[in-house]
Amino acid sequence: xxxxxxxxxxxxxxxxxxxxxxxxxxxxxxxxxxxxxxxxxxxxxxxxxxxxxxxxxxxxxxxxxxxxxxxxxxxxxxxxxxxxxxxxxxxxxxxxxxxxxxxxxxxxxxxxxxxxxxxxxxxxxxxxxxxxxxxxxxxxxxxxxxxxxxxxxxxxxxxxxxxxxxxxxxxxxxxxxxxxxxxxxxxxxxxxxxxxxxxxxxxxxxxxxxxxxxxxxxxxxxxxxxxxxxxxxxxxxxxxxxxxxxxxxxxxxxxxxxxxxxxxxxxxxxxxxxxxxxxxxxxxxxxxxxxxxxxxxxxxxxxxxxxxxxxxxxxxxxxxxxxxxxxxxxxxxxxxxxxxxxxxxxxxxxxxxxxxxxxxxxxxxxxxxxxxxxxxxxxxxxxxxxxxxxxxxxxxxxxxxxxxxxxxxxxxxxxxxxxxxxxxxxxxxxxxxxxxxxxxxxxxxxxxxxxxxxxxxxxxxxxxxxxxxxxxxxxxxxxxxxxxxxxxxxxxxxxxxxxxxxxxxxxxxxxxxxxxxxxxxxxxxxxxxxxxxxxxxxxxxxxxxxxxxxxxxxxxxxxxxxxxxxxxxxxxxxxxxxxxxxxxxxxxxxxxxxxxxxxxxxxxxxxxxxxxxxxxxxxxxxxxxxxxxxxxxxxxxxxxxxxxxxxxxxxxxxxxxxxxxxxxxxxxxxxxxxxxxxxxxxxxxxxxxxxxxxxxxxxxxxxxxxxxxxxxxxxxxxxxxxxxxxxxxxxxxxxxxxxxxxxxxxxxxxxxxxxxxxxxxxxxxxxxxxxxxxxxxxxxxxxxxxxxxxxxxxxxxxxxxxxxxxxxxxxxxxxxxxxxxxxxxxxxxxxxxxxxxxxxxxxxxxxxxxxxxxxxxxxxxxxxxxxxxxx
Ligand code: RAM
Numbered sequence: 001x002x003x004x005x006x007x008x009x010x011x012x013x014x015x016x017x018x019x020x021x022x023x024x025x026x027x028x029x030x031x032x033x034x035x036x037x038x039x040x041x042x043x044x045x046x047x048x049x050x051x052x053x054x055x056x057x058x059x060x061x062x063x064x065x066x067x068x069x070x071x072x073x074x075x076x077x078x079x080x081x082x083x084x085x086x087x088x089x090x091x092x093x094x095x096x097x098x099x100x101x102x103x104x105x106x107x108x109x110x111x112x113x114x115x116x117x118x119x120x121x122x123x124x125x126x127x128x129x130x131x132x133x134x135x136x137x138x139x140x141x142x143x144x145x146x147x148x149x150x151x152x153x154x155x156x157x158x159x160x161x162x163x164x165x166x167x168x169x170x171x172x173x174x175x176x177x178x179x180x181x182x183x184x185x186x187x188x189x190x191x192x193x194x195x196x197x198x199x200x201x202x203x204x205x206x207x208x209x210x211x212x213x214x215x216x217x218x219x220x221x222x223x224x225x226x227x228x229x230x231x232x233x234x235x236x237x238x239x240x241x242x243x244x245x246x247x248x249x250x251x252x253x254x255x256x257x258x259x260x261x262x263x264x265x266x267x268x269x270x271x272x273x274x275x276x277x278x279x280x281x282x283x284x285x286x287x288x289x290x291x292x293x294x295x296x297x298x299x300x301x302x303x304x305x306x307x308x309x310x311x312x313x314x315x316x317x318x319x320x321x322x323x324x325x326x327x328x329x330x331x332x333x334x335x336x337x338x339x340x341x342x343x344x345x346x347x348x349x350x351x352x353x354x355x356x357x358x359x360x361x362x363x364x365x366x367x368x369x370x371x372x373x374x375x376x377x378x379x380x381x382x383x384x385x386x387x388x389x390x391x392x393x394x395x396x397x398x399x400x401x402x403x404x405x406x407x408x409x410x411x412x413x414x415x416x417x418x419x420x421x422x423x424x425x426x427x428x429x430x431x432x433x434x435x436x437x438x439x440x441x442x443x444x445x446x447x448x449x450x451x452x453x454x455x456x457x458x459x460x461x462x463x464x465x466x467x468x469x470x471x472x473x474x475x476x477x478x479x480x481x482x483x484x485x486x487x488x489x490x491x492x493x494x495x496x497x498x499x500x501x502x503x504x505x506x507x508x509x510x511x512x513x514x515x516x517x518x519x520x521x522x523x524x525x526x527x528x529x530x531x532x533x534x535x536x537x538x539x540x541x542x543x544x545x546x547x548x549x550x551x552x553x554x555x556x557x558x559x560x561x562x563x564x565x566x567x568x569x570x571x572x573x574x575x576x577x578x579x580x581x582x583x584x585x586x587x588x589x590x591x592x593x594x595x596x597x598x599x600x601x602x603x604x605x606x607x608x609x610x611x612x613x614x615x616x617x618x619x620x621x622x623x624x625x626x627x628x629x630x631x632x633x634x635x636x637x638x639x640x641x642x643x644x645x646x647x648x649x650x651x652x653x654x655x656x657x658x659x660x661x662x663x664x665x666x667x668x669x670x671x672x673x674x675x676x677x678x679x680x681x682x683x684x685x686x687x688x689x690x691x692x693x694x695x696x697x698x699x700x701x702x703x704x705x706x707x708x709x710x711x712x713x714x715x716x717x718x719x720x721x722x723x724x725x726x727x728x729x730x731x732x733x734x735x736x737x738x739x740x741x742x743x744x745x746x747x748x749x750x751x752x753x754x755x756x757x758x759x760x761x762x763x764x765x766x767x768x769x770x771x772x773x774x775x776x777x778x779x780x781x782x783x784x785x786x787x788x789x790x791x792x793x794x795x796x797x798x799x800x801x802x803x804x805x806x807x808x809x810x811x812x813x814x815x816x817x818x819x820x821x822x823x824x825x826x827x828x829x830x831x832x833x834x835x836x837x838x839x840x841x842x843x844x845x846x847x848x849x850x851x852x853x854x855x856x857x858x859x860x861x862x863x864x865x866x867x868x869x870x871x
Pocket of ligand 1: 447448453457458459460567570750
């Protein structure tokens with residue numbers, strides 16, 4: 001991998017990093033002992049050939065050869081040697097992006113005068129190819145969304161490009177190898193544009209034009225002929241512009257496609273564009289253009305209708321069986337002018353009617369006007385919807401459900417994990433967590449994908465970030481988003497509530513600095529460092545982390561951060577008829593103090609990794625003061641916390657707020673609190689991620705399992721019993737009597753409570769990285785048995801390869817199958833009672849290993865292992 005991507009073609013890191021995996025085959029204890037890299041350019045000249053390095057490092061080796069050139073392709077080879085006397089070689093390629101603003105010969109172009117309804121503009125240009133093409137690379141970006149074509153064919157398979165960044169500071173472009181799309185003789189290039197995040201209706205209060213009002217395209221095709229000569233096809237005012245069938249397209253609202261307006265063949269060479277206007281050059285910056293670091297949004301799973309039915313109100317509705325994010329495509333035959341309207345909904349109401357009130361001002365409607373020429377395919381553009389059901393209006397003739405397909409659309413991150421166990425409800429929970437991630441990792445991490453929001457809410461992203469690493473490789477996804485975190489951070493160190501900052505666009509008016517939200521600055525970089533072992537994330541984010549801690553310090557008095565406005569433990573358990581005070585309110589300032597400590601701790605951790613010893617000292621002292629202030633203000637000498645809630649105890653325990661001697665009693669109080677609520681959780685966004693971990697860490701795994709397995713409200717499984725296929729924003733999005741929560745805030749696809757996934761992988765299956773060997777260079781396998789589970793299996797694609805933990809209870813004995821990838825080592829903790837014997841592949845291990853707290857610990861290298869215990 002180059003910069004964590006396979007053979008990328010637009011790298012703008014001046015020193016890209018190389019990583020590889022070793023395949024240990026059937027052998028055990030395989031470690032790399034040495035590697036040697038060689039990099040050559042396209043003409044096969046060596047640009048870097050360092051000597052063999054005796055090291056087991058296989059991740060993030062920085063290129064250190066002669067300067068890499070804009071647009072050039074390079075090949076790198078690595079030879080590795082292992083401790084079994086074997087060696088092996090691998091090859092990969094990468095191409096540099098356009099490194100300087102002047103590498104862009106293209107000019108930004110727009111349509112000039114636009115109709116008020118803003119149909120999608122089309123742009124086209126014919127060009128001639130009269131020599132043999134060696135390579136053709138297209139570099140494309142837009143304000144805001146583009147879809148490019150060459151000779152009538154779509155360029156690439158990405159959607160909603162160029163993706164969403166803080167557009168006033170940086171805009172990504174994408175590079176495509178279009179060698180196979182250009183042809184000898186006459187060619188045409190073209191693109192259509194949508195308003196998207198840049199100038200569309202977006203942000204709370206359905207704002208418009210957050211980043212600008214002009215729609216614009218920047219496109220350049222760099223052709224290299226086999227004789228070494230080059231040509232550039234670039235947008236300028238000789239390009240022609242018009243509009244076509246996409247009459248309207250907005251993220252929240254949906255799109256209107258009038259097939260009668262289609263300009264057939266508009267992106268082919270033979271098309272007559274004589275009545276098209278000339279494009280108008282726009283003077284927008286090119287020095288903010290950057291290559292794309294994360295995986296683009298692509299189409300993924302498709303769903304067929306599971307049923308077509310008529311609601312009590314008489315509406316025709318299709319159920320796709322899964323709450324998903326993307327859109328519906330269908331085939332239909334009708335007359336010219338027939339108008340079909342597809343509306344979207346996540347749930348039906350109590351009566352079984354199509355329910356859209358929770359979408360607020362987002363219309364989520366796609367309208368298609370047919371041209372009446374046989375079978376037509378209808379697919380929306382430059383928009384997406386979050387839905388399980390569609391309502392169909394205006395359909396000519398009988399609806400054939402088999403003609404409808406829903407496609408899930410999300411960032412194309414490699415899947416990394418699976419979790420399955422003997423309890424089908426937990427498996428459904430895992431499914432819902434993954435679908436929450438699929439639905440809300442659409443170029444940026446969003447709170448929800450359906451209503452008039454879909455924003456990069458920092459708190460939600462932070463809460464879910466570690467779980468996200470288990471389900472998909474989110475390394476580049478978060479690397480990109482974190483850059484916008486640091487760019488949009490206010491100068492006083494506070495962080496806007498959403499990133500990119502669609503509320504303020506740089507002006508600190510929309511607020512920020514909420515405890516647990518702005519801590520995305522520290523928590524996410526640290527989680528990425530743990531999951532991927534990538535120090536560069538910490539280097540890049542360090543100033544941002546420090547600025548956030550600085551902000552909290554500047555707003556504190558006597559080390560107590562008790563100022564500002566905070567969301568608190570958002571959506572915690574509360575009842576309307578709360579006569580006896582069961583609402584689990586945790587003081588917002590108490591929470592703020594805990595996050596102040598936690599972020600400071602993470603800053604210290606980062607400073608240690610980066611060798612910033614002065615900062616380690618300064619912030620260690622500060623951390624002690626923060627904890628002292630917390631103890632003085634919020635905790636009695638016996639350890640009762642002034643907010644006697646699950647969230648207060650969970651955070652106190654997870655952030656090490658209490659002195660050692662008060663921790664066990666705090667865990668007991670937490671456990672007792674859970675019993676008082678009849679084994680229910682009462683936590684909101686900020687307590688939920690820590691709850692089960694705090695319990696299991698302090699000897700109350702049983703209570704954690706009782707919470708996990710609780711089937712009635714509030715709990716993780718309650719929504720599943722109510723038919724959920726994603727994680728809900730509220731514990732009671734649908735109430736036990738079938739009525740729905742308030743329409744003003746009731747999303748059925750909000751991943752925050754899915755943060756329990758981290759505990760399932762790391763504690764129940766027990767796969768974790770050692771902190772001192774992050775990125776799973778050192779692995780821990782430490783299963784937690786409980787909850788009447790008899791079989792738990794998790795597979796996880798670490799940066800080094802697959803690790804897995806599969807445990808079973810067989811005839812009362814514990815059996816554990818483990819896979820550890822090559823070039824890593826692991827400690828396996830086999831749960832043991834008293835003097836029960838542990839064997840590995842039939843041979844006793846107990847004597848050679850340590851006995852710690854009910855576990856027999858065994859150190860192993862890579863390979864496949866089978867442990868079992870006999871009681
Ligand atoms: C809601 C969002 C999000 C939450 C904020 C505080 O509007 O959906 O989930 O973080 O409010």
